[in-house]
Amino acid sequence: MRKHILFIAALLFVSTACQDFVDIEPQYQEEISNGLVDIEDYEGATIGILSAMRANAYYGSTYGSLMDMMGEDLYETPESLGNSRNMTDWIYTSANGTISGAWLRMYQVILRANTVINGIDDVEEDVAGRKNRLKAQALALRAYAHFDLLRAFGQSYDRNSTELGVPVKTDIEISLPDRATVQATYDQIFADLNDALGLYDNMDIADADIPTTFFSKLAAQALLARISLYAGLDSDAVNYATQVINSSRTGLVSRANYGLVWTQEKVDGSSVDSEVVFEIAFTFGQDSRIGSPIYFVPNNRVAFRPSTLWLDLFGATPSDDARYGAYVRADSRRGGAIIPSKYESNDGFLSFKALRLSEMYLIRAEAYANQNMNTEASADLNTLRAARIDGYVNENLTGAALMNAIKVERRKELFMEGHRWFDVRRYGDGINRGPDFAAPAVTQSIPAGNFRFVWPIPQDEIDANPSIADQQNPNY
Numbered sequence: 521m522r523k524h525i526l527f528i529a530a531l532l533f534v535s536t537a538c539q540d541f542v543d544i545e546p547q548y549q550e551e552i553s554n555g556l557v558d559i560e561d562y563e564g565a566t567i568g569i570l571s572a573m574r575a576n577a578y579y580g581s582t583y584g585s586l587m588d589m590m591g592e593d594l595y596e597t598p599e600s601l602g603n604s605r606n607m608t609d610w611i612y613t614s615a616n617g618t619i620s621g622a623w624l625r626m627y628q629v630i631l632r633a634n635t636v637i638n639g640i641d642d643v644e645e646d647v648a649g650r651k652n653r654l655k656a657q658a659l660a661l662r663a664y665a666h667f668d669l670l671r672a673f674g675q676s677y678d679r680n681s682t683e684l685g686v687p688v689k690t691d692i693e694i695s696l697p698d699r700a701t702v703q704a705t706y707d708q709i710f711a712d713l714n715d716a717l718g719l720y721d722n723m724d725i726a727d728a729d730i731p732t733t734f735f736s737k738l739a740a741q742a743l744l745a746r747i748s749l750y751a752g753l754d755s756d757a758v759n760y761a762t763q764v765i766n767s768s769r770t771g772l773v774s775r776a777n778y779g780l781v782w783t784q785e786k787v788d789g790s791s792v793d794s795e796v797v798f799e800i801a802f803t804f805g806q807d808s809r810i811g812s813p814i815y816f817v818p819n820n821r822v823a824f825r826p827s828t829l830w831l832d833l834f835g836a837t838p839s840d841d842a843r844y845g846a847y848v849r850a851d852s853r854r855g856g857a858i859i860p861s862k863y864e865s866n867d868g869f870l871s872f873k874a875l876r877l878s879e880m881y882l883i884r885a886e887a888y889a890n891q892n893m894n895t896e897a898s899a900d901l902n903t904l905r906a907a908r909i910d911g912y913v914n915e916n917l918t919g920a921a922l923m924n925a926i927k928v929e930r931r932k933e934l935f936m937e938g939h940r941w942f943d944v945r946r947y948g949d950g951i952n953r954g955p956d957f958a959a960p961a962v963t964q965s966i967p968a969g970n971f972r973f974v975w976p977i978p979q980d981e982i983d984a985n986p987s988i989a990d991q992q993n994p995n996y
Contacts, residue, residue, distance in 0.1 A: 649724030811863025
């Protein structure tokens with residue numbers, strides 16, 4: 521039982537508002553350092569990192585459905601209980617529980633990763649390849665969580681920005697770090713991922729044998745593509761996305777089979793198609809249903825519906841697009857109203873598709889467009905559309921028309937996957953909600969560059985950590 525102390529929810533520097541907390545003698549420090557003994561312990565600890573990502577405050581809800589609920593593609597219905605309204609109406613403060621919960625859960629992932637990273641080399645068994653596999657995953661997942669923190673709380677996405685990023689943690693000591701700059705935060709993220717790539721090349725098993733519910737080298741390359749796009753490193757984004765696209769393990773499924781990605785049950789936690797690079801497995805009886813804030817299947821409560829703005833993206837014949845039928849359906853119990861159905865299958869217990877091949881096509885298309893490589897960008901856009909839309913005819917786009925098409929395709933393809941809020945901020949756009957948005961929602965628009973696109977550092981963290989007392993994000 522001693523080793524299980526590692527997985528308590530006490531998060532090093534994410535503490536309560538009580539200042540006395542930081543003065544408590546770290547009574548569990550010895551257990552954290554010595555609780556893992558052999559390689560089997562570290563195998564279990566690596567699973568523990570992944571399990572922390574399933575929390576409601578992370579990919580169980582906040583970094584999944586909520587990011588679309590905060591945009592203009594889903595609107596709140598009278599069936600909603602209003603539990604997320606302070607987020608969806610952008611009236612949150614530094615005391616907001618959803619925000620503090622996300623902060624805490626991401627640092628929990630980092631704590632668990634640090635436990636593996638800082639201890640596994642001391643294992644005396646001659647299992648170098650196995651050590652490399654587990655340490656590589658821990659490094660990549662630490663980078664993943666630091667990047668997700670940066671996306672929400674960092675003051676900029678620019679690779680070399682000297683604005684404030686987030687506190688960086690690479691050890692298991694109780695400490696009170698200040699906020700690193702955005703540049704320094706990226707430095708750590710890229711260092712972790714590059715170190716991971718080297719370790720992945722010397723594992724005990726082939727990378728292709730790592731299930732998609734664990735973090736493989738292919739997943740690390742996909743994550744690097746995403747991060748590089750955010751950071752404005754377009755050449756790198758193209759390079760990493762290309763590695764994923766060209767892998768023998770990936771391929772866009774046919775239009776006829778696309779719905780299986782979202783309807784077929786998991787088999788032993790495995791992926792059901794070649795489009796999924798990394799998925800977070802949810803377990804019946806242990807986790808929440810990942811789409812439940814939008815559509816809670818057991819009691820048939822549809823709290824959010826797809827907006828007219830989103831539905832109109834599919835044009836006059838939406839049934840031609842495989843995504844329309846895979847993501848929404850007409851509900852006879854509501855007079856034929858269109859409701860979300862993406863996570864309806866298996867009573868909502870599906871894996872969260874955190875990294876998908878289609879995103880790599882969209883990343884590469886955008887990165888090409890940013891470099892005025894219009895032919896290449898159009899080719900990627902055409903490839904994805906042809907796989908999704910019946911009778912699609914290729915287009916050769918340039919300039920603003922090309923970028924707008926990429927934005928539209930991201931909204932269609934990645935619907936309810938946690939990208940929209942970050943995309944709006946990343947593009948420097950604002951949000952103008954359509955005619956569906958009325959009571960109970962009250963806020964209809966948020967201008968480009970508004971301070972609320974950057975979340976506040978949780979007040980309990982500010983109170984507990986003097987190092988960041990004067991580092992709150994502006995206007996909170």
